[in-house]
Amino acid sequence: AQSVTQLGSHVSVSEGALVLLRCNYSSSVPPYLFWYVQYPNQGLQLLLKYTSAATLVKGINGFEAEFKKSETSFHLTKPSAHMSDAAEYFCAVSDSRAGSYQLTFGKGTKLSVIP
Amino acid sequence: ETGVTQTPRHLVMGMTNKKSLKCEQHLGHNAMYWYKQSAKKPLELMFVYNFKEQTENNSVPSRFSPECPNSSHLFLHLHTLQPEDSALYLCASSLRGDWGERTLHFGNGTRLTVT
Numbered sequence: 001a002q003s004v005t006q007l008g009s010h011v012s013v014s015e016g017a018l019v020l021l022r023c024n025y026s027s028s029v030p031p032y033l034f035w036y037v038q039y040p041n042q043g044l045q046l047l048l049k050y051t052s053a054a055t056l057v058k059g060i061n062g063f064e065a066e067f068k069k070s071e072t073s074f075h076l077t078k079p080s081a082h083m084s085d086a087a088e089y090f091c092a093v094s095d096s097r098a099g100s101y102q103l104t105f106g107k108g109t110k111l112s113v114i115p
Numbered sequence: 116e117t118g119v120t121q122t123p124r125h126l127v128m129g130m131t132n133k134k135s136l137k138c139e140q141h142l143g144h145n146a147m148y149w150y151k152q153s154a155k156k157p158l159e160l161m162f163v164y165n166f167k168e169q170t171e172n173n174s175v176p177s178r179f180s181p182e183c184p185n186s187s188h189l190f191l192h193l194h195t196l197q198p199e200d201s202a203l204y205l206c207a208s209s210l211r212g213d214w215g216e217r218t219l220h221f222g223n224g225t226r227l228t229v230t
Binding site: 043 | 119121146148155156157158160163165170171173205207213214215218219220221222223224
């Protein structure tokens with residue numbers, strides 16, 4: 001079964017500082033990997049998705065993530081944090097079973113941006 | 116209206132009540148999902164419908180009853196709930212295919228409180 005571990009339930013950065021949110025996964029086959037963001041009182045919105053086309057994936061709002069198979073990681077980064085980046089971020093991995101609609105989510109990391 | 120719309124946004128119900136959550140998508144998708152989001156727990160997939168047919172039911176208690184009359188509408192009927200069922204219920208939709216082609220689009224959720 002797939003699993004996702006997000007290190008740190010809460011991360012605080014200063015405005016303008018580097019954002020690094022960590023995600024490690026386990027999967028028996030090469031997975032599809034996702035990062036979603038959830039702003040207060042809203043649903044989840046896709047930031048970016050890894051589909052094996054390229055190991056460095058660029059997403060919306062200046063975020064990117066790098067797939068590292070040897071480390072089973074898919075960490076999310078942004079060079080310079082904005083106040084508007086304050087939200088909760090979720091990493092997810094696809095189920096390896098053919099035709100499955102299951103997407104396994106991590107517990108989330110809440111990002112705070114300090115002015 | 117575009118995207119995925121959920122109503123109501125907030126719902127308070129007693130343990131003996133019967134209520135329904137509604138989800139509507141205007142994206143032309145053919146798969147619809149119910150997720151449960153509880154504090155400090157990963158998102159839990161409850162049900163998936165593909166072209167109106169239920170394809171996944173993740174051992175959800177029978178007090179939750181989904182209905183998908185067409186590919187644009189999804190309901191979650193609730194009866195005799197327990198206080199631990201209080202959570203944010205998220206609806207999502209997607210196209211079919213494997214996760215390389217599929218992306219979840221979420222509604223803003225219904226915040227359910229069971230008293």
